[in-house]
Amino acid sequence: xxxxxxxxxxxxxxxxxxxxxxxxxxxxxxxxxxxxxxxxxxxxxxxxxxxxxxxxxxxxxxxxxxxxxxxxxxxxxxxxxxxxxxxxxxxxxxxxxxxxxxxxxxxxxxxxxxxxxxxxxxxxxxxxxxxxxxxxxxxxxxxxxxxxxxxxxxxxxxxxxxxxxxxxxxxxxxxxxxxxxxxxxxxxxxxxxxxxxxxxxxxxxxxxxxxxxxxxxxx
Ligand code: ZN
Numbered sequence: 001x002x003x004x005x006x007x008x009x010x011x012x013x014x015x016x017x018x019x020x021x022x023x024x025x026x027x028x029x030x031x032x033x034x035x036x037x038x039x040x041x042x043x044x045x046x047x048x049x050x051x052x053x054x055x056x057x058x059x060x061x062x063x064x065x066x067x068x069x070x071x072x073x074x075x076x077x078x079x080x081x082x083x084x085x086x087x088x089x090x091x092x093x094x095x096x097x098x099x100x101x102x103x104x105x106x107x108x109x110x111x112x113x114x115x116x117x118x119x120x121x122x123x124x125x126x127x128x129x130x131x132x133x134x135x136x137x138x139x140x141x142x143x144x145x146x147x148x149x150x151x152x153x154x155x156x157x158x159x160x161x162x163x164x165x166x167x168x169x170x171x172x173x174x175x176x177x178x179x180x181x182x183x184x185x186x187x188x189x190x191x192x193x194x195x196x197x198x199x200x201x202x203x204x205x206x207x208x209x210x211x212x213x214x215x216x217x218x219x
Contacts, residue, residue: 001024001028001116001117002024002028002029002030002113002114002115002116002117003020003023003024003028003029003030003115003117003118003119003156004029004030004031004032004106004109004110004113004115004117004118004119005017005020005029005030005031005032005119005120006031006032006033006102006103006106006118006119006120006121007031007032007033007047007050007051007058008033008034008043008044008047008121009033009042009043009044009045009046009047009048009050009184009185010043010121010184010185010186010201011164011167011171011180011184011186011205012121012122012123012159012167012186013047013120013121014046014047014050014179014180014183014184015121015158015159015167015170015171015174015176015180016119016120016121016158016159017029017031017050017051017054017119018171018174018176018179019119019158019170019174020119020156021054022174023156024117026054026055026056029056030056030057030058030059030113030115031047031051031056031057031058031059032058032059032060032061032105032106032109032110033047033058033059033060033061034060034061034062034063034066034102034105035060035061035062035063035064036063036064036066036067036075036095036098037063037064037066037067037068037075038067038074038075039073039074039075039076039077039188039189039190040074040185040187040188040189040190041190042185042190042192043184043185043186043190044060045185046183046184046185046192048060049183050179050183050184059109061105061109063101063105066095066098066101070095070096070097072092072093072094072095072096073092073093073188074093074095074188075095079092081093081188081189081199081200082200083198083199083200083203089129090129090130090131091128091129091200093128093188093200093201094129094130097132098132099120099122099130099132099133099137099141100132100137100141102120103118103120103141103145103155104145106118107145107149107151107153108149110153111149111151116151116152116153116154117153117154117155117156118153118154118155118156119155119156119157119158120138120155120156120157121157121158121159122134122138122157122159122160123157123159123160123161123162123163123167124160124161125159125160125161125162125163125166126162126163126164126167126204126208128200128204135157135160138155138157138160141155142154142155158170163208163211164204164205164207164208164209164211164212165208165209165210165211165212165214165215166212167208168180168208168209168211168212169212169215172212181193181194181209186201186202186205187199187201187202187205188200188201188202189202194206
């Protein structure tokens with residue numbers, strides 16, 4: 001069975017890529033990414049480098065309309081990333097509809113190539129207030145895409161119930177902890193590896209890593 005990984009070059013989707021290699025075999029895995037005007041566009045270079053090293057296909061779809069239509073700190077350089085997220089409302093890095101748009105484009109691309117499995121790194125456990133990272137959204141979208149394209153898709157979400165510490169643990173289990181640590185870009189300000197240390201994505205990543213290290217020491 002062939003699988004298409006939605007790859008951004010960050011910690012979560014890159015971990016999913018290695019998960020897919022284990023589950024579906026390298027010959028069956030390819031990757032798909034998006035240029036949607038994100039301020040951390042550099043992330044795609046990291047995704048490309050990982051795919052080049054693995055020898056798997058990585059296609060980047062351009063979606064310029066996303067940044068034209070939405071107002072958020074991820075696609076607008078004049079809006080500051082708000083660090084004060086407290087769970088009461090979505091953070092200003094939310095790109096409305098992003099995962100719905102991404103999955104729709106990925107599904108169209110996949111069907112053309114006889115690929116039924118779509119792998120995405122969304123997580124409800126650490127969903128940061130993004131409604132389109134929740135399990136119910138994915139299940140609903142799975143049904144909608146299968147009906148809309150008349151094709152039996154399976155959306156795989158290996159991180160859905162893992163918090164960031166458990167995502168690091170999965171990377172270790174897959175034998176790629178150092179690759180994820182050093183060769184991915186999660187930071188909203190475009191700083192690779194450990195990142196800028198100041199944005200919400202860096203905070204979540206380092207908070208998760210500290211939790212992972214603590215869990216390791218307990219075992
Ligand atoms: Zn950062």
